[in-house]
Amino acid sequence: MSGLPPHVAEALKAAAEPKGWTEDEDTLAPYLTEWRGRWTGTTPLMLSPATTAEAAKIVAICAEHGVAITPQGGNTGLVGGSTPQGEVLVSLRRMKSVRAVDPLNDAMTVEAGVTLAAAQEAAAEADRLFPLSLAAEGSATVGGAVSTNAGGVAVLRYGMMRDLVLGIEAVLPDGRIYEGLRTLRKDNTGYDLKQAFIGAEGTLGLVTAATLKLFPRPAARAVAFAALDDVDAAVKLLALAKTESGGAVTGFEILPRPVLELVLAHFDTARDPLSAPHPWYVLIEMSFGREDGARETMEAALAAGVEAGLVRDAAIARSEADAEAFWRLRELAPEAEKADGKAIKHDVSVPVAAMPALYETGCAAVAAIAPTARVLCFGHVGDGNFHFNIAPPKPDAGDFWDRQEAITQAVHDAAASLGGSISAEHGVGVMKKDEIARRKSAVEMDMMRAIKRALDPANIMNPRVML
Ligand SMILES: Cc1cc2nc3c(=O)[nH]c(=O)nc-3n(C[C@H](O)[C@H](O)[C@H](O)COP(=O)(O)OP(=O)(O)OC[C@H]3O[C@@H](n4cnc5c(N)ncnc54)[C@H](O)[C@@H]3O)c2cc1C
Incomplete structure (x- = not known):
């Protein structure tokens, strides 16, 4: 067990007992390789706390002995930030309780290891929408999405994770617990500390739970797949669709013909909704509070697009199955590229x-x-x-x-x-670390380093990442 003194390893295992640790190579393997296989890592020990108290104890022991930690959620990050290179790996996947769903406050509190898909389901059971949606949502966790300030396909309407977090609970690099789980919409009592952990990529502490904003579930949606000549037409059509629908556009995604062809080539179930090829496609989703007029609004927007010379052809989903099939064309783009x-x-x-x-x-x-x-x-x-x-x-x-x-x-x-x-x-991870140092101003880099030093002076939290 290189780099980790045996008495520290024993203390860490004891803190995560009975099921919360492993050193077994086969068990560890999937946690040590990045989704695309670009980074492969090593760790002397993986710890999987089941509670915030266990997580705090683990971090306190690491702090006492100067042991570095790589936090990990679903391991779907794309910049190498969750792959340990000798650090102790702390996986938050066992922390997966939905602590509270509060429809009257349009809020829910979930633990870090809850997947985005499970968070969406928990909200739906209370007839609410948790809107953060991305292709890896079956594995990506709330803790990971907070830590990367994830975006996805509904940012246009609901914003990024930063816009969706009301409160955070986190273990600080010295093992203390920051109890910031609030459902307040207004709180001007000084620095908004939760923001420090959003997009911090595990460099300032372990996010153990988050209170998230919920929204009314749209009663109806209209989804269309439209063909265009170029990106300029897409930008103009977006503006037009927003105006025509009175702000009902919730998704507006773009892909060029070569990417659609990869999707069609690699996935048997994928079908081109249009009869002839075109250089570019946009997937448009509009959401409505009532069924009446949904399809008509989409038709009107597309007709205006045709009139303006922007839309060359289009198909509007006739059923939920059609809508899902259109979305799959866009969602499969990363996997089709990977297969290519x-x-x-x-x-x-x-x-x-x-x-x-x-x-x-x-x-x-x-x-x-x-x-x-x-x-x-x-x-x-x-x-x-x-x-x-x-x-x-x-x-x-x-x-x-x-x-x-x-x-x-x-x-x-x-x-x-x-x-x-x-x-x-x-995010930045290890992939863009040198690049942000080159491209951000000296003042911005100094401010980031000052925050890191203030919260993690011994640099034990994800030390190779971001800064
Ligand atoms: C197919 C595919 C599609 C994707 N599409 C999108 C997309 O549309 N939009 C988008 O924004 N991202 C996208 N991603 C990237 C990825 O899914 C997100 O960044 C996601 O938020 C990562 O969550 P995770 O739980 O897998 O985190 P991980 O990959 O495990 O970790 C990501 C980073 O956060 C840190 N971290 C994880 N959990 C915690 C925690 N509890 N406390 C502190 N630090 C933590 C890790 O150390 C690491 O630095 C996609 C990825 C894939 C594979």
Whole structure:
């Protein structure tokens, strides 16, 4: 057990007894590899506390002995932040109680290991909506989503995790418990401390529970799959759909033909809803408080889009099964890309109106470096967020990967030149650590480091991540 003195290991195991630890290599294996296999790690010991008290005890022992911790939820993060490299791994997956669902306050309190899908179900049982939704929601946990400030497909209407958290309970790096589980909508009593843990990627403590905002469940939705010529048309159609529907647009996702083709090629159940190919597609979802007029509103928005020369063809879902099938085309995009092979991934955002410029500038810059590279770009138009992924040509000429760093810099430069971010929703992890140090101002980096030093002076919480 390298790096972990036996008496410390024994104390940690005792704190997590009886089922909350393992050193078994086979059991550990799935916790030590990132979803795409890009990072593989090691740990002397995985601890899985079942309660906040156990988690606090584990962190206190680590603090006393200067033992570094990597926190982990569902291990679906995409920037390498949950893969330990010799640290003790603390998995929050056993903390999965729904502590309270409070429909009158439109709030619920769940523990960190509750998956996003389970949180959605708990809300639905109380006839409420917990809106955070993303393709990995069956495995991604509330603790992980808080720690990465996750986004997903409903940000346009409901915001990111930061907008959905009312309160947080966390174990600080010295083992004390911050009890910040509140259902207050207004609380101006100083610094909003919970915000420090949202998007902190485990660097400031272990999130053990969160109180989340709930919403009325829409009574009806209309979902359409529309074909367009370019990204410019998508941005204009979004504005038009918002106006035509009186703000009912809850999802507006984009994918180009090559990504749709990958989905169709890799998933037998996927079907192109339209009869002829087009360069770009958007998936539009509108949500309504009542059934009446839902389909008509979508039809009116699409008709206005056709009239304005934006929409080339469109299909409106006739049933929930159709709607699900349309959504699957977008949700399967990451998995289809994974099945296609390795690609250089970017998660960039710009102001919504700058998305066409981002696409054009980014493509031109990539083409100047690797003319035969494939741009497999999809994302969330409503949030100005492109997953700007660059795949090697087919067949791979072999020298594509030598240009990886230049390609990444070109895409990030394109986003930065338009006032954008190099990490829209996936976080920093180990993947973008050097990049944020280069691109954020010295003042911003100093402020981040000062917060880290103040809460974690011994640097035991996810020490290789973010800073
Ligand atoms: C197919 C697929 C699609 C995805 N789509 C999206 C998307 O649309 N939008 C989006 O935002 N993300 C997306 N992601 C990324 C990922 O699902 C999210 O970042 C998710 O929030 C991570 O949750 P997790 O429980 O798996 O966290 P993990 O991967 O386990 O951890 C992520 C980070 O948070 C830290 N952490 C985890 N739990 C805790 C805790 N309790 N306390 C403190 N730190 C903790 C870890 O140390 C790590 O740094 C996708 C991932 C996949 C695989």
